[in-house]
Amino acid sequence: xxxxxxxxxxxxxxxxxxxxxxxxxxxxxxxxxxxxxxxxxxxxxxxxxxxxxxxxxxxxxxxxxxxxxxxxxxxxxxxxxxxxxxxxxxxxxxxxxxxxxxxxxxxxxxxxxxxxxxxxxxxxxxxxxxxxxxxxxxxxxxxxxxxxxxxxxxxxxxxxxxxxxxxxxxxxxxxxxxxxxxxxxxxxxxxxxxxxxxxxxxxxxxxxxxxxxxxxxxxxxxxxxxxxxxxxxxxxxxxxxxxxxxxxxxxxxxxxxxxxxxxxxxxxxxxxxxxxxxxxxxxxxxxxxxxxxxxxxxxxxxxxxxxxxxxxxxxxxxxxxxxxxxxxxxxxxxx
Numbered sequence: 001x002x003x004x005x006x007x008x009x010x011x012x013x014x015x016x017x018x019x020x021x022x023x024x025x026x027x028x029x030x031x032x033x034x035x036x037x038x039x040x041x042x043x044x045x046x047x048x049x050x051x052x053x054x055x056x057x058x059x060x061x062x063x064x065x066x067x068x069x070x071x072x073x074x075x076x077x078x079x080x081x082x083x084x085x086x087x088x089x090x091x092x093x094x095x096x097x098x099x100x101x102x103x104x105x106x107x108x109x110x111x112x113x114x115x116x117x118x119x120x121x122x123x124x125x126x127x128x129x130x131x132x133x134x135x136x137x138x139x140x141x142x143x144x145x146x147x148x149x150x151x152x153x154x155x156x157x158x159x160x161x162x163x164x165x166x167x168x169x170x171x172x173x174x175x176x177x178x179x180x181x182x183x184x185x186x187x188x189x190x191x192x193x194x195x196x197x198x199x200x201x202x203x204x205x206x207x208x209x210x211x212x213x214x215x216x217x218x219x220x221x222x223x224x225x226x227x228x229x230x231x232x233x234x235x236x237x238x239x240x241x242x243x244x245x246x247x248x249x250x251x252x253x254x255x256x257x258x259x260x261x262x263x264x265x266x267x268x269x270x271x272x273x274x275x276x277x278x279x280x281x282x283x284x285x286x287x288x289x290x291x292x293x294x295x296x297x298x299x300x301x302x303x304x305x306x307x308x309x310x311x312x313x314x315x316x317x318x319x320x321x322x323x324x325x326x327x328x329x330x331x332x333x334x335x
Contacts, residue, residue, distance in 0.1 A: 011054040020048035023315040028069070028098050035098035071099045071310065072119045072127040074106040074138055080225060080253050081282040082299065086130060086152070089303035097311055099125065106138060116141045126310045129154055132196035148313040150306045155197035160321040162309040166297035168198045171328045172205025174295055175248040175277050178330055180213070182275050184246025188218045190233055190258055191250040192225045199225060202250045202279055202295075218244065225250070227257035234261025241266075241274055252278040252285045252294055259290060259335065276335045291334040301326050 013027045020027070022041055029035035030045040037045075048054070071094050077083050087103065094101045102122065104115050112135050119127060119142065126148035129139060132155055142149045143161055150162045179187060187210055191203045203219075210217040220236050223229030230249065237247065237258065249255035255278035262268040262276075270276050278285060281296035305324050312319060 011049075011052045013054070016045060016048045016052060016054050019052060020044040023311075025097065025311050025315055032069070032098040036096035069099050070122050070124045071101050072104055072122070072124045073101050073130065074104050074115065074127060075130040076105065076107045076110075077131065077225065078105065080251075081284060082251075082253065082280045083130065085283065086299045086303060089299050090128060090130070090307065093303055093307040097307060106135065108135065110135070112137045119147065120145060126150070126314055128152065128306050128310060132198060146317070148310060148317065150310045150313065152302055152306050153196070153198040162313055162322050164302055164305045164309065164324045164326065165198060166302065167325050167327050168201035169205040171279055171295040171297070172202045172207075172248075173209055174328065174330045175202075175279070176206050176209035176213070178277055178293070178332070179246035179248065179275060182246065182271075184275055185215060186243055186245045187215055188220060188237065188240070188244050188247045189250070190220045190222070190230070190237065190247055190254065192223060192229060192254065193221045194224065195250065196225075199250045203248075206248050206250075225254050227253055230254035230257025230259075231261040231265070232257075234258050234265060237274075238262060238266035238268060241268055244274060246275045247277070249276065249278050252280040252282045252292060255279075255292060255294070256284060256290055259292065270335050281331050285331075286333070293333045293335045294331050295328050296331045297328045298326065 013024055017024045017027045022044060026037060026041050027045050029037040030042050073087060073090055075083055075087050091101045104118060106115060106129065115138055124147060127142050129149070129151045131153050139149060139151065139161065150164065153165045154163065189203055189206055192199065195203065207217060218240060220233050222233035237244070249258055255276060259270060259276060262270055262274065268274055278292050278294040281294045284290060285292040285294050305326065309322060309324070
C-alpha cells in the first residue's frame with residue numbers, strides 16, 4: 001500500500017512583495033535586523049507574510065546571502081579624502097537598505113580579471129563603480145553577466161547602465177564666474193596630467209568660458225589629483241604669479257597642496273597676491289588653515305542617488321537606464 005503526501009507550495013518573498021504592494025528589497029529589509037524600512041511598509045509586509053504563511057528560511061538566507069545582499073563597491077584613489085568620504089556614505093546607505101558592501105580597489109594598475117572574478121564569485125546583488133578611474137572592462141563584464149551596475153562620475157561606458165554624475169560643466173562655469181567677480185583677468189588652470197572624465201570636464205568648461213570672455217589662460221598640468229602634485233606645481237605657478245591673478249584647481253586635494261606650496265615654499269599670499277578656487281569641498285577645505293573657496297559636489301547626494309538607482313535596478317532589471325546629473329554649488333571662503 002502506498003501513501004501519497006501533498007506538500008504546500010513554498011511562499012516566496014516575491015509573492016509577499018506582490019501582495020503587500022512593495023518591492024522585493026522592501027521585504028528583505030523588513031526581515032533584516034537594522035535595515036531601514038518605514039513603519040507603514042513594515043506593517044504591510046508582515047501582514048502579507050502572515051496571510052500567505054511566509055516564513056523566513058534562515059538556513060536558505062545564510063546560503064544565499066552572497067547573492068541576496070552583497071554589493072560590490074569598486075573605488076580608486078582612496079587616499080583622496082573625497083573618495084574616502086564617498087565610500088563611507090555609500091557603505092552607510094547600503095547597510096540601511098539591507099545590503100552588505102564589499103570594497104574592491106579599482107586603481108588603473110589593479111588586476112581587472114581578479115576584481116571581476118571576485119564580484120562573480122561573491123554573486124553580488126549589484127555593483128557601484130565610484131569614479132572614472134576603475135577600468136571600463138569591469139563595467140563591461142558586469143553588464144554582460146547581468147549584474148546590476150551603477151556608475152558615479154564615470155564616462156558613458158557605451159553600455160546601457162545607470163549613471164550618476166555631478167554637473168561638471170556647471171562647476172567650470174561657477175569657478176570662472178567667481179574669479180571674474182573678484183576682479184581676476186589673468187587666469188590659470190591647474191589640473192592633473194591624466195585627468196579623469198569629470199575632472200577633465202571641469203577644466204574644459206572653465207577654459208571654454210575663459211575663451212568666451214576673451215581672457216588669456218595658462219594651463220599647468222602635474223601628476224594626479226593629489227596633494228603632492230599640487231605642492232609640486234606650486235613652483236611653476238609661483239614663477240608666473242606676476243602674470244596671474246586667479247587660479248582654478250580642478251580638485252581640492254590638489255588645491256590644498258598648491259595653497260601650501262604657494263604660501264610656505266614661495267612666500268605668496270593667498271588671496272592678496274593670487275586668488276584660488278578648488279572643486280569638491282572635502283572636509284579639509286573648511287579647516288582654518290586653508291579656508292578654501294571651492295565648488296561643492298555633494299557626496300551625500302551622489303551616494304544616495306546611486307544607491308536608489310541600484311535598488312530600483314535590482315527590483316526591476318528591465319527598467320530603462322537612467323542618467324542623473326546633480327547640480328554643484330559655489331562655497332565662498334577666504335582664498
